[in-house]
Amino acid sequence: MTPDRSKDRPLQVDSELAELRLLHLADSALPIGGLAHSFGMESLVAAELLGVRELPEFLRGFLEEAGFLEAVFCRAGFQLGVGTGGEFAREWLALNERLGARKPARESRAGSGSLGRNFLAAVGGLGDFALAREALRISKEAQGLVHHSLAFGLGCGVLGFEEDRVVLAFLHSCEASLVSACQRLLPLGQSAATRVLWELKPAIVETMRRSAGCSVDDAFCFMPLLDWGAMEHPALATRLFIS
Numbered sequence: 001m002t003p004d005r006s007k008d009r010p011l012q013v014d015s016e017l018a019e020l021r022l023l024h025l026a027d028s029a030l031p032i033g034g035l036a037h038s039f040g041m042e043s044l045v046a047a048e049l050l051g052v053r054e055l056p057e058f059l060r061g062f063l064e065e066a067g068f069l070e071a072v073f074c075r076a077g078f079q080l081g082v083g084t085g086g087e088f089a090r091e092w093l094a095l096n097e098r099l100g101a102r103k104p105a106r107e108s109r110a111g112s113g114s115l116g117r118n119f120l121a122a123v124g125g126l127g128d129f130a131l132a133r134e135a136l137r138i139s140k141e142a143q144g145l146v147h148h149s150l151a152f153g154l155g156c157g158v159l160g161f162e163e164d165r166v167v168l169a170f171l172h173s174c175e176a177s178l179v180s181a182c183q184r185l186l187p188l189g190q191s192a193a194t195r196v197l198w199e200l201k202p203a204i205v206e207t208m209r210r211s212a213g214c215s216v217d218d219a220f221c222f223m224p225l226l227d228w229g230a231m232e233h234p235a236l237a238t239r240l241f242i243s
Contacts, residue, residue: 022161025123025152026169028176032118037111038181038241040229045185046236049225052186056196059175063200063207065221067171070149071211072219073099074170077150081131081157088131089138092154095216096139099147102221105230111243113145120146123155131158167208175200184240 028034044050050058076095080088103109117136124132132155139146149170156166179197182188188196233243 018159018161019165021159022156022165022169025119025156025159026173028173028180030119030122032115032122033242034115034173034177035180036242037115037177038185038233039108039111039178039243040105040226040231040233041178041181042185042239042241043229043232043236044225045182047229047232049229050186052182052188052192055182055186055188056199059178059196059200060203062178062223062226063171063175063203065223066226067174067204067207068211068214069099069102069219069221070174071167071171071207072214072216073147074149074153074167075163075211076216077153078157078163078166079153081154081159088134092135092138092150093142093144095150096144096147098216099150100145102219105227107230107233107243108227109145112147112149114242115148116146116151119148119151120155123151123158129155129158164208164212167211168204171204171207172201175204181241 024030041050073095080091080095099112100109103112117139120132120136123129124136135151135154136146152170153166156169157163176197179188179193183190183193230243233239233241
């Protein structure tokens with residue numbers, strides 16, 4: 001059944017208020033569990049395959065591959081949120097299944113699903129956003145995952161933000177979360193971490209722009225080392241992160 005979306009029209013808010021709300025949702029302090037995941041990086045550090053020296057290049061590679069894939073699906077979720085799609089339940093489930101199929105590591109799929117579910121629950125608690133709650137219900141009944149990038153796009157579409165800014169905020173949030181994880185895994189101080197994230201911003205913008213010209217059919221990602229790291233994570237003798 002298609003949900004009644006009359007209450008979920010994108011909000012008409014001034015640009016300053018929209019910017020503040022978007023910053024709020026992209027903040028690492030949002031209680032969705034982002035600080036509990038390294039998405040395979042902990043395994044790479046444990047295997048001495050990733051250190052402070054390699055970190056900037058690794059994060060740029062992450063943007064070019066995994067970040068690009070997530071940005072394309074974030075846009076797809078956004079389009080569902082603003083109501084430009086067709087039958088909602090079918091499209092929502094299909095998008096999550098297609099993104100999940102592009103995540104070969106079970107741990108990465110589960111981590112993305114946990115963040116996405118928690119994000120939509122947080123958005124649903126901010127007001128009368130029936131579509132966010134409906135998306136959660138549909139996925140639960142189908143026993144499917146709610147991937148983070150799709151949830152972020154959907155929630156931000158419902159809230160009336162501008163699409164490119166949504167993708168930028170999502171990508172920046174992902175990179176900031178990975179840098180934060182590295183501060184706990186590596187001898188990476190606050191000043192060095194700030195500089196790494198600062199210097200990544202042009203690559204974040206470039207990834208956002210690339211994603212605008214790609215459909216979900218053509219989206220791809222090739223990071224076998226990171227997938228291996230995610231698969232190896234449960235076997236680590238000691239772990240700081242869930243994934």
